[in-house]
Structures are given as structure tokens and as C-alpha cells.
Amino acid sequence: MIPATGKPSLAPKARLRFDRISGGYMLLYPERGLALNGTAASILKLCDGDRTVEGIVGELHREYLDRTDDDVRHEVSEFLEDLLKRGLLRVLG
């Protein structure tokens, strides 16, 4: 479980790339790529190693006003946990 005060950033092997053809973002790593939906891309753009998970949730909540704080928190933590398991994320602090 990633703590709310943890500061996530992409692992060195992962890279976010805008895809002109689909109009969305892709997360690239060796021999693989994940097509990200809008929320996932928004989350990852905030994973800069400075912001905490709680800070990311707060910023996203402002972007997605139609969702409750808990919904956003749940979505962020589920997505980040998944990336952590895939070795695509680092969490400091």
C-alpha cells in the first residue's frame, strides 16, 4: 500500500509519450506499451517525485469535479499500485 505522503515518479525504464494517432498518452517500457485513458494520463503527469499521493488526489479532484474525493483517491491508489507491481513506478518518502 502506497502511503498518502509517498512521492511517486516513473521508474527509469518507463516513459510517457503522447500518441498523435490515438490522441491519448502511452506509457512505454522495454518491449511494451500501455495505452492510457484520460484519467490515468492525468495521474501520471502529476507523478513528478515532488507531489505526494494526497497532493495528486487533491489536484485531480479539482480537475474532475463530478467525482467524490474518495472516488478519486481510490482510482489513484489502485492505478499507482498496479504500476508499482509492474515495476514502472518509484515512491519516495
Add this chain to the structure above:
Amino acid sequence: MTEAHRPYTLVAELTYACPLHCVYCSNPVDLARHAATLDTASWLRVLREAEGLGVVQVNLTGGEPLLRQDLEEIVEEAHRLDLYTNLITSGIPLERERLARLRALGLSNVQVSIQDSRPAGSDRIAGTEAFHRKLAVARWVKELGFPLTLNTVLHRENLDHVEEVVALAEELHADRLELANTQYLGWALANRRALIPARAQIEKARSIAAAARTRLEGRMEVLFVVPDYYAEFPPSCMDGWGRRFLVVSPDGLLLPCLLAHTLPDLTFANVREGPLADLWNDSPGMNAFRGESWMPDPCRTCDKRTVDFGGCRCQAYHLTGNAAATDPACTLSPHHGLVEGAREEAVAPGAHLVPFRYRWPRA
């Protein structure tokens, strides 16, 4: 181009030349036929046009890509195009300074091959002394801040060392470990009797890999690729013919896979002939096995046809003589007996006495 045929990965085979002579090399066995290699300007154009087609990753491979003196220029252009760039290398010949230069130019990931966890076994397969040098290169990769992929091709002689290979990958702090069983094409088909393992070896290695995958989750990605010969159904070779992978051979042929030019009666365009997009979409060879209209029975009515696309065309041709046959690796293939027969070779008396045929030319 439709989304059904959008390439995501460019496999750039920069040269067939290699200081190693691995007995399972995936290059064609008639290497000598392929002469005039693409020049630097052509490779830079291939990168640009591939990116325009939708490619987001490029694998710089061969042969040994380090043998190209223009590798730096190619990496620089790939980086400028924001491509995720993998160097797939034996690690020979490489100096630390050159690797540092490639890092500065934007290379994303380095994949180093190790032929075995044991020096003698590794050098025997490679046909040259390289093991200790490879370990040094793998350490430089991590020291310079690259992610490291370690790749070991598995076969009868090293499958029982998988636990040691995992330990070595951990010691080297690899980010990804590819335990890729030999697929019996190219030089590996020529050496099949000497390489093919027994089922029990595969099963044991597979369970060791599965345990390592669980234990190392989040730290090291562990991939175990079963040989087609021991799969119930074939995997989707290259994610389907001319769908996701765009391969350019050292002499400039635009191909759907590394060995498609070994199939008879197919015409593949050379990238020198025109814009990559036109060749990708319209070359007769690229269209030969797209879609389902070419499929024979039992593929055409099989509910797996959208998953495995009928399996590997090269395997079909090199085993049955017909590139449009169902992949004999499939248990539903009328030719599956060919694969069963090969598996029996693994446990036949004297199987361990079969000599290797090294990749020619051997230094």
C-alpha cells in the same frame, strides 16, 4: 492504414554481422546472400517514416548493432523522434565510453544476452569467449543509469540452470529478465536435434521462473517464453502478420518478421523503393497473410484465429513446405506429428551426442 495494421515497433536489423556464432541465431542461414547494407541516411529516413506510421518503439538489433559505426547517429535520430529505443546487443565489442555516449544521445534501454549462467556453457553456445566481458558490460549498463534487460535463450543444455540465471540477473540488478526458449527456426532449426529439450526440463524451469516472478514483483520483470513445440496452441507470432511489427532487414527489405524473406514466392519491397507507408500498406508480401482469407482448415473456423492468427508462417513453411498451412505447433494441425516427432528426438538415445552447426561465417 487502419488500426488493425498499425505498427508500434520497428525492428531495425542494422547488420547481420556478429562476433558471436550462436547455434540458435534467428538470422537466415543463407546470410551470404544478403550483401548491400542500408546506409546511414536510409536508416534515418526509415526511423522518421516509421514514426509517422505510428511506431513508438525501436529495437536496434542484428547481428550485432554495435558493429555499425553510425549507431550513434541512428540513436540520436530515434531520440529526436521521441521513440523508445532498445539496444539489443551481445555486448561485444563495446567500451564503457561508447555506452556512455549512447546514453547521452538518448538511448532508452539496453538488452544484453547471456548464453548460460556458466562461463563454459555460455561460450560454447556463442562459439567464442565472451561471458566475462558480457557481465562487465551489463554492470556498466546499470552504472550509467540505463535500465537493463538480461536475455537468455533456453535449450537442453542450459534449461537446468534457470535458477542460476535468475540469481545472476538479480546480482546484476536487471530490470527485466527474458527467459526465452529457443524457437526452431533459422540456425536453431538446423541445430534442433542438439537443442530441443525434454518436456520435464521445460516444466521445471517454468515453475522456477513463475516463483521468481512472484518473488521479484515490482523489482524485476520475469518473462518465460515456452517453445512453440511444447505449447498446445501456437502463440500469435509477431502479434499477427504485418499488424504491429515492422521489420527492416540489413539490406533494406520491409518484412513482417525476421525470417519472412525465407518464404518462397513472396515479394517484399525494399525501403529504397519508396515511402515506407506505401510499402507497409501495399507490398504484396506484407499483405500475403493479413486478415483471414488465406487461412486453411482448421484455422478458418477456429475461435482462436483472432488470437493466434494461425501461428507462425515461417514455422509452417519450414516444417511442411507450405507457408499457408496451419502452424504444425498447433495440436489441431494435421501436421502436428512433425512436432511430436521432433520432441521425441529430445529423449532419443544418443541425443546428447549431436554436434552443433555454428552460425557461418565463424571467425
